[in-house]
Amino acid sequence: MSDTNSPAHQGASAIHPGKYARxxxxxxxxMPGPPxxxxxxxxxMITDRYLTGTRLRLRRVELPDGTLERKLTQKVPAPRPGGTGGVQGLITNTYLSATEYDLLATLPAEVLTKTRCSAPPLGVDVxxxxxxxxxxxxxxxxxxxEAHAFAFPAGCVAEVTDDLRFTGGRLVGATRRDLLAWLAEHGLHPE
Structure with missing residues (x-):
């Protein structure tokens, strides 16, 4: 999720839960390393394109069998009384054809790539x-x-649910130096 103070989130209060958002x-x-x-x-394999100046993310997912999934996502932050509990906001997904994806992929964007590993009950992004x-x-x-009752997972170093630096919208604009400093705060020092 993107930083709520960024230009992409101006006017976010005008968005309300409804028929399509959940x-x-x-x-x-x-985590200190992959599972x-x-x-x-x-x-x-996931490629996320954060469309410049918007709250929109264009996602391309390559499944193990070579199938591609494409979607356009909007994430809108929600107020979180007490600042915890796992409620991140509202999310709306629209699944796209290859032609629709290719057209939207021509728009200016910052790009993140990651490998998502399913290691139940966690999804782990490398x-x-x-x-x-x-x-x-x-x-x-x-x-x-369920969110409140979830136990801190073995092998994890720190919970960063409420640390906006570790959201896709912030990470996509982070420098290598930023990332290394943020990880060092948690005792992690990747090469």
């Missing part, structure tokens, strides 16, 4: 490019109670 509940955790391969049930060395695990929930 509440997104997730908790995010830093043990024996715990991984599936992997997929980042590439300028974010190499960053490994984020997340768990999604259907209720606030």
């Amino acid at each position: 509440v997104e509940r997730e908790r995010r955790f830093l 043990d391969p024996s715990t991984v049930t599936a992997t997929r 980042f590439g490019g300028h974010l190499r060395g960053l490994v984020l695990a997340e768990a999604e929930f259907t209720t606030d109670e």
Whole structure:
């Protein structure tokens, strides 16, 4: 999710839950490295294009069988009383054809690449490019109670659910130096 103070979020208060948007509940955790391969049930390659000046993300997912999934996502932050609980905001997804994706991919954007590993109950993102060395695990929930009850996962270093620096919209604009400083705050020093 992007920084709520960025230009892309100006006017976010005008967005309301409705017919298409759903509440997104997730908790995010830093890991010192990728999950043990024996715990991984599936992997997929993800390319996210954060469209410049918007709250929109264009996502391309390559599944293990070579199938491609393409979607346009809007994430709108929601107020979180107390600042915790995993409620990130509202999310709306629109699935796209190859032609629709290719057209939208011509728009200016910043790009993130990552490998997502399913290691139940977590989805673990292993980042590439300028974010190499960053490994984020997340768990999604259907209720606030589930989010609150979720135990801190073994092997994780810190919970970063409420740290906006570890959201896609912020990470895409982070420099390598930024990332290394943020990870060092948690005792992580990737090469």
